[in-house]
Amino acid sequence: MIDGLLVGAVYGLAAMGLSLIWGVMDVINLTHGAMIALGMFGMYLFFTATAANPYVLLLPILAIGLLLGILVYWMAVHWVLGRSQLMSLLSTFSVNMMVIGIGTALWSTSPYNVNFTLKGITVGAYTFTGNHIAAACSALIIALLLELFLYRTRMGRAIRAVADNREAAELMGISSTAVLAIAFGIGIALALGSGALVSTLFPFTILSGAIYQLKSFVVTVLAGLGKPLGALAAGVLLGLLEGAVTPFIAVSWIPLIEFGLFVVVLILFPRGIFGRATA
Amino acid sequence: MKRVKIAVLLICVFLVSSVVAQQKLVIGFTVSKTGALNVDSLEQYRGFELWRDQTNAAGGIKAGGKSYQIELVNYDDESNSKRVQQLYTRMILQDKADFLFSPYSSSLTATAAVVTEQYGKIMLTSGAAEGKTYTLGNHFLYQMFAPGAEYFKGALDMLKAKDPKATVAFVYEDASFSVSVVNPAKDYAKQIGFNVGFSEAYPPNTTDFSAIIDKVISSKATVLLGGGHYADGSTLARQLEGHKVPLKMITLLVAPDSPQWVELGDAGLGVIVPSQWEPQVAFKAQYGPSGADFAKAYTAKYNTPPSYESAGGYACGLILQRAIEQAGGTDTAKVSAALNATDIVTFYGRTRFATEANQHGLQVGHAMILAQWQKDKTGKLVKQVVWPLAAKSADLKYPIH
Numbered sequence: 001m002i003d004g005l006l007v008g009a010v011y012g013l014a015a016m017g018l019s020l021i022w023g024v025m026d027v028i029n030l031t032h033g034a035m036i037a038l039g040m041f042g043m044y045l046f047f048t049a050t051a052a053n054p055y056v057l058l059l060p061i062l063a064i065g066l067l068l069g070i071l072v073y074w075m076a077v078h079w080v081l082g083r084s085q086l087m088s089l090l091s092t093f094s095v096n097m098m099v100i101g102i103g104t105a106l107w108s109t110s111p112y113n114v115n116f117t118l119k120g121i122t123v124g125a126y127t128f129t130g131n132h133i134a135a136a137c138s139a140l141i142i143a144l145l146l147e148l149f150l151y152r153t154r155m156g157r158a159i160r161a162v163a164d165n166r167e168a169a170e171l172m173g174i175s176s177t178a179v180l181a182i183a184f185g186i187g188i189a190l191a192l193g194s195g196a197l198v199s200t201l202f203p204f205t206i207l208s209g210a211i212y213q214l215k216s217f218v219v220t221v222l223a224g225l226g227k228p229l230g231a232l233a234a235g236v237l238l239g240l241l242e243g244a245v246t247p248f249i250a251v252s253w254i255p256l257i258e259f260g261l262f263v264v265v266l267i268l269f270p271r272g273i274f275g276r277a278t279a
Numbered sequence: 280m281k282r283v284k285i286a287v288l289l290i291c292v293f294l295v296s297s298v299v300a301q302q303k304l305v306i307g308f309t310v311s312k313t314g315a316l317n318v319d320s321l322e323q324y325r326g327f328e329l330w331r332d333q334t335n336a337a338g339g340i341k342a343g344g345k346s347y348q349i350e351l352v353n354y355d356d357e358s359n360s361k362r363v364q365q366l367y368t369r370m371i372l373q374d375k376a377d378f379l380f381s382p383y384s385s386s387l388t389a390t391a392a393v394v395t396e397q398y399g400k401i402m403l404t405s406g407a408a409e410g411k412t413y414t415l416g417n418h419f420l421y422q423m424f425a426p427g428a429e430y431f432k433g434a435l436d437m438l439k440a441k442d443p444k445a446t447v448a449f450v451y452e453d454a455s456f457s458v459s460v461v462n463p464a465k466d467y468a469k470q471i472g473f474n475v476g477f478s479e480a481y482p483p484n485t486t487d488f489s490a491i492i493d494k495v496i497s498s499k500a501t502v503l504l505g506g507g508h509y510a511d512g513s514t515l516a517r518q519l520e521g522h523k524v525p526l527k528m529i530t531l532l533v534a535p536d537s538p539q540w541v542e543l544g545d546a547g548l549g550v551i552v553p554s555q556w557e558p559q560v561a562f563k564a565q566y567g568p569s570g571a572d573f574a575k576a577y578t579a580k581y582n583t584p585p586s587y588e589s590a591g592g593y594a595c596g597l598i599l600q601r602a603i604e605q606a607g608g609t610d611t612a613k614v615s616a617a618l619n620a621t622d623i624v625t626f627y628g629r630t631r632f633a634t635e636a637n638q639h640g641l642q643v644g645h646a647m648i649l650a651q652w653q654k655d656k657t658g659k660l661v662k663q664v665v666w667p668l669a670a671k672s673a674d675l676k677y678p679i680h
Contacts, residue, residue: 005487011298109357111510113517115542120521125496127523132489200484205315205513245495246490250481252453254490 002128003170006245008239009136010197012232013143014212015219017190020146022220024163024183027077028090031212034099035188039065040204041107045229054200055138061196062142062189069188070172073181081180084171103206111203118279143232145185150228155236159183204221224272234273235272280541285359304609305342306331308380309371313458314358315484318509318537320383321351323406326592327351327380328598333568340600343607344369346635349596356382360390366451367394376400376603377609380595384508384590385409385427392420401611401618403599409459409616413633413641419611421618421632422642423595427459430553431504434530435468437666438502441677442527446476448500450491450515453480457531464504473486476500485511488518496524506531512545517582520546531616535542535652538583548660549679551651555627556590559664559672570626594627601632651676662674 006160021029028241039061046057080087111180118130150156161169162179170176195209219238223230242254249257265273301320308327311320331349334340340347352374356362363382371394381388381404388407395402401419403413410426417498435609436443447468448523458480469476477498479491496504503519503526506512513535519529520543528551534540535552568576573593577585585593598621605620606613622631622644631644649666653676663673 003493007489008485102311102670108317109315110317111315120523122523125525126493127521129521131521180431203510208486242490249493250479251485251490252480259560 002126002243003132004239004241004243005236006128006239007130007201008134008236008242009139009232010201010235011219011238012235013139013190013197014194015216015223015231015235016143016146016228017187017205018216018224019220019223020190020228021187023225024159025077025180027081027086027088027092027184029184030089030213031072031076031095031099031188032191032238033211034096034103034208035068035191036195036198036212037100037204037206037209037211038068038104039192040199040208041103041112041206042192043196044112044114044197044204047116054114054196055134058138058142058193058196062193062204065189065192066182068166068184068192069185073184077184078177078181084100085092100206107206110206111205112199113203114199116200117198125162125200129201131200135201138197139194139232142190143229146190146204147229149186155179155182157188168190169190174279199234215258218258220272221262221265222273224269227272230272283368284581301339302345302347303350303367304378304403304603305350305374305376306378306380306596307352307367307374307376309356309363309366309382309387311358311383311387312355314360315510316387316508316540317384318407319586320358322384322537322588323592324353324404324588325577326585326589326594328591329573329577329580330593330596332541332580334596334600337608340603342604342609344610346372347603347609352376356387356463356613358387360387366393367391368575371398371400373394373542378402378594378599381405383407384410385459388412389455392417395419399611401599401615403595403618405595406588407456409456410641411455411459412636414552414638415638417640419615420640421598422640423591423598423627423630423645424555425642425645425647427557428455428463430460430532432458432467432531433647433666434504434528434551434553434632435464435471435473436609437649437675438473438528441470441675442501443472443525445502446498448477448495448498448503449475449479450488450495450503451480451505451532452483452485454483454507455674457505457507460506460532463496472562474545481511483507483511486514488515489522492518492522492524495526496522501526502528502530504530506534508532509537509539513540513547516550517544517546530649536586536650536662538586540652540662544660547652548553548654549652551559551649551665552662554644554650554664555587555649556594556650557587557648557662557664558584560628562626562672564626565624566601567594567625567662569660573626590627594625594630597625597627598623598630 042061076091080091120127120129150209156173158179161175222234310324332416353365364598379402383406385387385407388411403421405423410425432549450460512531540547602614602617605617619634629644633641633643650662653663657663664673
């Protein structure tokens with residue numbers, strides 16, 4: 001259960017990026033998995049080159065994610081906004097394929113590791129690794145900072161205003177294009193950040209982002225669209241669920257349970273379990 | 280003038296005859312240059328490559344008055360069975376491969392075997408221990424590794440001698456090879472009186488073992504046997520160490536045999552691997568190089584010691600070479616007959632193939648050993664042979680900590 005809770009916070013962070021982009025610009029970002037994988041390799045490359053503390057290395061990775069996100073926005077998203085949703089799906093999927101292709105050429109699909117270990121905490125016969133605890137704490141801090149940014153800063157308020165009503169926001173003098181580019185950049189930065197944290201827990205390949213992208217969809221649907229902090233809570237819930245059921249069933253059944261839940265939530269709570277209360 | 284003409288004619292005849300005598304022998308196989316099987320597959324490939332280089336340097340394979348220069352044709356299968364199916368067809372039809380070696384892993388080999396049998400081509404398999412493929416009525420498939428059912432037998436026998444009251448847990452990859460190893464091992468463990476406290480297969484490409492590790496702890500198992508290949512096995516060992524699971528013995532398939540295992544540091548210490556070959560075990564080779572010569576040449580070429588996958592790859596070439604020599608050429612029926620009659624000791628150990636129709640090509644001559652990662656006097660991690668006792672290079676360290 002505790003392991004599930006810790007990993008769940010990282011699932012939540014991964015889903016926050018997807019949720020933010022989906023909520024603000026109504027774009028299902030299919031580059032999400034590839035960006036998570038880039039975060040993993042970003043951490044690997046920085047850590048191998050500098051041997052610095054990985055949680056300090058998160059800062060440059062988040063900054064690169066922001067810039068990369070703005071670049072991808074101008075390259076593949078800006079031109080298809082307001083058109084059929086299929087266009088943005090195809091456009092972001094193309095970027096996803098480009099990133100995976102370049103990543104495969106550079107790093108192949110062989111597994112990599114970030115060899116960094118923090119001392120864990122032992123309770124009875126069970127030990128919780130320091131890396132899991134630090135990753136969960138980092139995810140929580142990033143999530144809280146994002147919430148503060150969205151609610152306490154001018155740019156954050158502008159992002160929420162554009163998400164609520166783009167035309168009204170433009171009439172109030174907000175440049176929606178700049179706001180959307182920055183929101184997309186933040187979403188990608190969160191994806192890279194979550195990938196970087198995952199890389200300190202498990203081995204990874206350039207294809208590893210796909211599974212976290214799928215989990216992010218489940219978490220986003222659980223939370224309801226455009227609710228980043230709800231996504232964090234739903235991620236923790238998903239992790240707890242994984243932790244709670246695995247003592248009783250084989251681990252191979254977990255994806256079935258997760259995606260079963262995905263379908264049930266879509267049918268019973270189409271606005272998400274947190275969306276219902278705030279709708 | 281007439282003498283000059285005769286001399287030129289003689290030179291031409293000599294050149295033509297030498298070209299005719301020096302023929303090309305094409306051997307095709309796929310390598311997992313990318314994907315989850317990359318580490319083990321590359322080691323097997325190096326074995327093939329070293330055999331080719333040494334044999335060609337010695338003038339090639341000499342059979343029936345001809346000399347065959349070996350040409351290896353290979354492609355990246357991406358650790359993916361769909362690619363294997365396409366590429367083995369391509370190597371047979373387009374590249375005109377005379378013989379095939381297997382890809383790495385039982386599941387990829389099972390796929391390749393369907394293609395090679397369909398085209399009536401001989402394939403020697405290395406890195407493919409699952410026995411089921413050889414019970415399907417194949418005619419041209421020959422296995423170099425001891426079959427899967429043998430992998431954990433030695434570990435359980437050794438444990439029985441050391442700690443007959445141990446509680447055993449099986450945690451293994453849900454793939455054809457590991458399942459073929461664990462199913463008979465579970466039966467054998469119960470048969471010799473062990474309590475099997477926990478058993479669960481995990482999906483291939485699993486990276487988070489926390490849930491399974493919690494179950495192992497709850498089961499109060501003192502010994503863990505399992506794993507699959509390098510990627511999952513090394514991750515499992517790392518996470519067992521991270522969660523400080525109080526195990527007295529850990530035996531994992533395949534992964535700990537790789538020289539890369541030293542990168543795990545303390546997580547790799549004490550872990551045992553069932554091995555097809557280790558350099559410390561010296562067989563008196565009736566054919567080919569000695570184990571010491573093989574290990575020396577391999578280390579000089581690749582700057583890393585050979586694993587048993589590398590040795591299996593080299594031995595694959597050696598056994599095919601001997602069969603071609605015995606057959607006096609590359610005719611499939613004659614080479615197949617020579618392989619059926621093979622019973623020989625090389626640096627790799629004994630090789631003999633079953634010839635009964637219900638298990639044709641199954642390896643029945645080769646025996647396995649157990650190696651454990653221990654610290655030497657300088658504190659460096661080294662692999663020591665601990666079983667069978669007659670071949671041991673160090674005592675078993677039990678419990679690990």
